[in-house]
Amino acid sequence: MKDIFRTRRMWRPRGELKRRYDVVVVGGGAHGLATAYYLARNHGITDVAVLEKSYIGSGAAGRNTTIIRSNYRTPEGAAFYQQSVELYKGLSRELDFNLLFSQLGHLTLAHSDRALITATERAEVNQLLGIESRLVGLDEIAKLCPELDLSTEVTWPVLGALYHPPGGIIRHDAVVWGLARSADRRGVEIHPYTEVTGIERANGRVTGVRTNRGEIACDAVVSATAGWSTLVADLAGVPLPITTHILQAFVTEPLKPFLDVIIVSSQMHVYVSQTDRGEILIGAEIEPYTTYRGTSTFPFLEYSARHVLELFPQLESARVLRQWTGLCDISPDFSPILGVTEVAGFLVSAGWGTYGFKAAPIVGTTLAELVATKRTPALIAPFALERFSTDTLVSELAAAAVSH
Amino acid sequence: MRLPAQPGERLDRTRPLTFTFEGATVEAFEGDTIASALYAGGRRVFSRSFKYHRPRGLLCCTGSCPNCLMQVDGAPGIRACIEPARAGAVVRAQNVLGSLDRDALAVIGKIGGPFTPVGFYYRTMIRPRWAWPYYEKVLRNLAGLGRVDRHGRRTRRFDTEHRRTQVLVIGGSEGGVTAARAAAAAGEQVVLVDEGLSLELGGLDELGIEVVAPARAIGIYEGGLVPVDAGNVLLRFRAERIVVATGSLDQPLVFPGNDLVGVMLPNGIRRLVREWALRPGERAVVIAPAVEPIVDDLRAAGTEVARVFDLNERPPKEIVARGRKGRLASVRVDGETVACDLLVMSSGRQPAYSLLAQAGARIEYDAATGIFVPRDLPANVEAAGSVAGTSHAVPNLFPASAGKRRFVCLCEDVTTKDVRRAIAEGFDSLELAKRYTTVTMGPCQGRLCHLASVRLYARETGSDEAAIGTTTARPPWSPVTLGLLAGRGHEPVKHTSLHRRHEELGARMMWAGAWRRVHSYGDPAEETRAVHRAVGVIDVSTLGKLVVSGPDAVAFLERLYPNRFVDLKPGRIRYGVLGTDAGRIMDDGTIGRLSEQQLYVTTTSTGAEAVLEWFEWWNAVWRMDVEIVDVTGALAAVNVAGPNARELLGRLTELDVSPDGFRYLDLKEAPVAGTPCLLLRIGFVGELGYEIHCPSPLAEHLWDTLLERGADLGVRPFGLEAQRILRLEKQHIIVGQDTDSESNAIDAGMPWIVKLDKEDFVGKWALEHLQERGPRERLVGFELDGAAVPAEGSQVVVAGRPAGRVTSARWSDELQRSIGLAWVPPALAEEGSRLEIRLNGSLQPAVVRARPFFDPEGTRLRS
Amino acid sequence: MSDLAFLSPSLASAVDGVSPRYRSPLEHALAGAGDALRDLSTLGKLEVRRELDAALEAGAPEVVRIAPNRTLVLCEAEAAPALAAQLGAVDVSAALAGLALSGERLMRRLTDLDLDGLPAMGAVAGIQCTVLRDEDEFRLFFAQEYGDHVAAVVLDAMAGLR
CATH class of the missing domain: 3.30.1360.120 (Probable tRNA modification gtpase trme; domain 1)
Incomplete structure (x- = not known):
């Protein structure tokens, strides 16, 4: 308890870069910091530098809409995220930092027969894998979310929903800070405002990185740079089949408790939750055009507002306080690209689209294991980059339209 | 209590009206705001603060601060100081347990205050894990400001109107009016949007300038789109030239007791006195860089000016405000204590540059004037008046005093101590500290706390304001309701002629x-x-319908489809499956040959637009002599x-x-x-x-x-x-239901469609590869033993694992059987193979049927 | 070559003395809407997809150039098939609904098109339209399947201005 009142540094001030590290992690977001943390914690590898071009958590980790869930469509995806949710559940205690993880429950609304089929499929796959997930009818939806407009007068009446009780929201910044603190305490060096400008290779192996603060030698480079993945992989000469799009979101001014469950509607292209601060947080589908420019648009606010009010007409007088965008790296089959590349020692965590944040702890543990043992863990084997040349895709596409 | 009529006051004293506040009747005049009417009636506490529930009174009177947020007619977060008083309005306080004057939650501020340092939540309630959901419920109930009726409905009509003008002036400040006049004199079409705070807009319409007020610009978006909140109408302006004249904002001083009721900003005083004929207090102290206008305002109102400190001349070293029950009682300046009920304070004015920053301007600190100023404005965007950086501000931080809090951010109840602690913990960049302390993230959007927090940051880190910089300016510039954004919200819908x-x-x-x-x-x-x-x-x-004609029409379709069409005779039809360049099924339909050079193509109902685009795309790529006409409608x-x-x-x-x-x-x-x-x-x-x-x-x-x-x-x-x-009785597939983005025609049981001996067609290489690789799964018909019908999406289970999925299933009255289509592993795809399908949690036996269930020979079809 | 007669509603013929009834796509939606809106759907409409240089008989059809290679020709319904053959145009009479309305303010509630730059194509009531202007009167031509939708949105916008 006394720790609450004592001012104790979360992490050491940024120091000088050493000339050499065993492992360099590019990207000081949730994935990069989790990888560094688990390298130190699970494998005793502490000669690690995390290089971040801005402040930690400045990219997708600090811009996502914080939803954690595992009700995926493919058995590979569901099993993977199931492990992630399990890790998240214990993470506050493990890091001794309250990440404010609220397992409020997650409802994916179906407004069409087609959406009901997808919901059924996800529920069935999930149940076979031991994940709490089931199809619910209007009566149960009304109990779980009495605020939702379930009338048939709306444009797209709700027909049913996929209910995933363990689904929740978390304080995204806290995840970043908690991981950074624990990684730092175990000896990992965190270098904000350190941009990677080149990746050195010799004989098909990584030998080091160039940065705006000088050169570093290393044996392994892990790129965990989300929206900038293609740019960083290009530095290593590894082309990734990824396009970068923006995803937009906004919050309202804080309101007293209104919504005690997470609502997702693919048909409406929105998902809605209420943060612990009381803001209603609304996110949308990725924009269809590719860009690295994070400019917020007004039509996004207009169509999102229209769709939110279809679901929650009583939010008519709620006020939008702030809107922002994040970059999303989309792979052809909407599943991640995780693990080794054709350049030895250059590992990637990419292609996360809109579901990277929820995978942070499992990405950290599996990539750390891969770095330490040089063997790809079975859980992430289906997500190998190689699958695009062997045509063994893991298609989350059917469930992915808006599946946060 | 009103003063005698003031020159230029907003009130129409011949038109009294009443509304209610917390159930009690409040008298007002036309021209009052809700806050001015309440102030006239003697109310001084207008809200309770976000975290500590401290009483807060009017501060800015310009809609810039959080101190007067109230519920009006059920709508939360209304800035009472700019909300016109309407007859019959129902006004309530928000974020209080009890009443504004006796808020039970104020206990948090009294005893919880020292116990809730910044980052408190992250460090507590971690163990035991099972207790967290209970803690969390309490936290959630404490958070939030206003309240929406959980079961409310839509009540207001909002429209959207698209507007164009040559020049759009945002803000009726002096600079804005000057710019508008100049543009009008030059013969340009001018619209001026004003929040309704400016008094001197008379006569502009005679110059041909259209004044839209009260109205607030929401932001400057890409392409120069400026949406404007004009009450019940959202005006979407596009202008050749945008002149931003949003003026500058009074910046508060940060000193112990700076949030007491009775501490106000100069502009707030000016509005209370000049616009609503109110006496802001009985006895005032003034501490500001430009004191004369303030003193004039106070004297006009008959307020005694007890003491004046001009920050331009001799800045005091210490300021401490003391209060009783949250209301200002005295101010001690450099050891001299002055009893007062009003403290007018300011450190100067900061340009309200947010719209310019959103438009792409760079924001830079100017050490000479002590403010952040916009630079490098984008093309077609101009700054007029004080927003361009003509104001100045002096240092605003004053030392702490034992047991007293200095608030940097009123919206979020963030104190100087919180910021200092955050820096000491390692949150050593402005963006990180903002996220940790939440300073600038509240309803004021940093209007009154950004400069102060940067100054504090610079001091604590031994840096300077220029090096610290600003945080990203995120739209909207002023909070806007979802109702206004949504507008009428008609979803396009297509109806057939029937x-x-x-x-x-x-x-x-x-x-x-x-x-x-x-x-x-x-x-x-x-x-x-x-x-x-x-x-x-x-x-x-609803079927998509295309007429494809021209000398190359047949060759064009040959290259698009895996099917063969050269041998399709005029007057005949063929079923076709359209593939992507990865060999995946995109759409299906019929292709009929009308004549040598004309084909009639139908598509699925939902695929029509994508197919048309696909056809036109390839036509543009191949440059064949083909014309495609969409005749769907x-x-x-x-x-x-x-x-x-x-x-x-x-x-x-x-x-x-x-x-x-x-x-x-x-x-x-x-x-x-x-x-x-x-x-x-x-x-x-x-x-x-x-x-x-x-x-x-x-x-x-x-x-x-x-x-x-x-x-x-x-x-x-x-x-x-x-x-x-x-x-389904015929095992005819529905694209999009029985197939998904990974399905191909070979695995879907239609290998006869794919003519790999054709020279080339879209997706040929992929289908060759798929052919060679062999199927990973196949689409087959199945019959269930018994009458149960599995839900579409049910799983085919092998050894307890999901191994396939049911895409279609129905009861057939004609066949008296439960039938369906499913993707199954190739080993289970042969006629007669036994399957297990999960249904309501248990496994049901089924058998694979490779041929149509009904009329397998097609004799009825061909009869 | 097929003459694509099945695209031309005006080629309907009487059977046993009964002529097929022509139903405008706006007929139902505008019933009872008063005379502020005019249904232009029954006009003959042709789309020419190349530079139209042929001089058309003066006075009869109205030629609207939408883009360099795209022209909309408006004519009497009965004249459409013959004119389509003459110009090598597609008879889009059945595909397009037509609606005339008046008032710039009303149009501003429906579209972000530059009303001083008409004719043009763009979204009106959320639907792609060809828009013509004659003083304060605006004519919209759009896919007929959106007839009910466009009529409903226009009527709603009119209600908002009352």
């Missing part, structure tokens, strides 16, 4: 893409029976199917409809019931059938005639549900 007929028949409608289609007319089982026994008619107008279509279909059609046309005269897969052009028609003899539903395509304005006539003349033949309209059952 829509009214379906409604008259009491059809249950459903969505199919943007179309409304008939699910059924009440009894799908009866509808399927009519098709099997007599004749049914279904509206298939021009033509309605009705499928007439069942054993009596021939008899019915024969009654309405002179065409030879005999089995030899009009064969299966023939295409004919002929009048039917007097309407020019294209007829396709195809059979998606498995019975003898004709698809009749006619000009959409004549569809009702055709439909009416079919029903009238077929009455004695047992004709009956049928909907999509019946069609789904009928086609």
